[in-house]
Amino acid sequence: MKKRSRARGRKKEKQALLFIVAGAIALAAMAAAAILSHVGQEDQAFTVEVVPAALSQEGEAGAALFKVNCQVCHGPNAAGTKLGPPLVHDIYNPGHHSDEAFYLAAATGVRQHHWPYGDMPAQPQVAREEVSQIIRYIRELQEANGIVYKAHSM
Numbered sequence: 001m002k003k004r005s006r007a008r009g010r011k012k013e014k015q016a017l018l019f020i021v022a023g024a025i026a027l028a029a030m031a032a033a034a035i036l037s038h039v040g041q042e043d044q045a046f047t048v049e050v051v052p053a054a055l056s057q058e059g060e061a062g063a064a065l066f067k068v069n070c071q072v073c074h075g076p077n078a079a080g081t082k083l084g085p086p087l088v089h090d091i092y093n094p095g096h097h098s099d100e101a102f103y104l105a106a107a108t109g110v111r112q113h114h115w116p117y118g119d120m121p122a123q124p125q126v127a128r129e130e131v132s133q134i135i136r137y138i139r140e141l142q143e144a145n146g147i148v149y150k151a152h153s154m
């Protein structure tokens with residue numbers, strides 16, 4: 001009699017252990033799925049098609065500065081990459097992001113708010129006059145791609 005109940009006890013222990021192991025596996029799978037979906041999100045790139053613009057002299061100067069200082073994240077023709085958003089995008093039309101937003105972005109960086117890329121680090125190596133030229137370049141690209149001033153209602 002005693003032997004039997006001990007055997008039953010052991011069986012219960014085994015069941016409990018199996019239950020715990022199964023639970024742990026399920027948790028690990030959920031954690032892995034969460035991590036994977038997060039990684040997937042970080043890899044997301046919101047690139048756009050950009051028609052190159054006929055640039056003014058100031059725009060040309062800005063293009064060269066953009067290439068050196070901004071392109072690594074914002075991409076060739078400011079079309080975006082996996083590290084930063086396209087600036088030739090309607091949310092950066094001059095009514096929503098004035099030139100001041102560009103001066104601020106270069107001087108102090110940008111807190112993540114529109115995209116899942118994280119913060120933009122400040123670019124203090126770019127002087128204000130140089131940012132002006134970069135702005136000219138971006139605005140000329142925007143215009144060539146039909147992105148024009150729209151009053152921002154907020």
Ligand code: HEC
Binds near residue numbers: 074115120
């Ligand atoms: C290391 C990557 C990186 C570099 C280099 C970089 N940016 Fe950015 N930038 C970002 C990211 C990421 C955002 C988006 C932040 C958000 O809105 O979530 C951003 C946003 C911006 C914005 C929008 C600001 C706002 O108010 O929403 C402007 C303008 C901008 N960048 C201009 C520039 C210019 C000009 C340069 C070069 C001088 C530059 N960026 C270099 C990553 C970068």
